[in-house]
Amino acid sequence: MHILTAIAAVSSSWGIGKNGDLLFNIPEDKKFFRRTTLNHTVIMGRKTLESLPGGKPFKDRNNIVLSRNTDFAPEGVTVCHDVREVLGIIKNEDAFVVGGGEIYRLMLPYCAKAIITKIDSTPDADTFFPDLDNSANWTLAEQSEEYEYEDLKYRFCTYENTENEVLRY
C-alpha cells in the first residue's frame, strides 16, 4: 500500500512561514527532510517552489508543483492544475506533501501521516499548518526526544490520520 505523507516544520502555534520564507533554519531538520524525501515524489505549491534557492526544485526528487496557471512551466518539475491530477500521478508510490500553507490544507485530507518537526518557539508568522493537536481525525502517534539547536528546542513528531478511507488513494 502506498501512502501520502505531509512533512513540515512548525512553530508552537503551527506557524510555517513569513513573507514567503521559512521561520527556522535548523541544519539537523534540513538533513532529516532530505533523508526522508530523497528519491521520492514531493508535492508543493507554486509559491513554495519560488521560495527555494534560485526557485529551483529539490535535487534527487521528483517534483510536482501545483498551480492554476496553465502557462506556468518551469524546468525540472511536473506542473499539476488540480488535486485529481496529482493523485493520478502518484498512485503507485509513496509521496510527500512539502508545503506551503495552501497545499497542506488542500492535500491533508489525502494524507495518512504527517511528519512534523515541532519547534518550541513562536515567531511571528503569516502562513500556518492546520493544528493537528485540535483536529478530530488526527492523533499524535510518536514523538522523539527533545533536541536543541542554538536556543531552539524541537522534536520530531508523527501524526496519523484515523479516517481509514484516506489511507489509500
Ligand SMILES: NC(=O)c1ccc[n+]([C@@H]2O[C@H](COP(=O)([O-])OP(=O)(O)OC[C@H]3O[C@@H](n4cnc5c(N)ncnc54)[C@H](OP(=O)(O)O)[C@@H]3O)[C@@H](O)[C@H]2O)c1
Ligand atoms: N515550515 C515548512 O515546513 C514549510 C514548508 C513549505 C513552505 N513553507 C512556507 O510556506 C509559505 C508558502 O505557502 P503559501 O500558502 O503562501 O503558498 P503555497 O501553498 O506554497 O502555494 C500556493 C499556490 O499553489 C497553487 N494552488 C493552490 N491551490 C491550488 C489548487 N487547488 N489547484 C492548483 N493550484 C493551486 C497556486 O499557484 P498559482 O498562484 O500559480 O495558481 C497558489 O498561489 C512560505 O512562507 C514558505 O516558506 C514552510
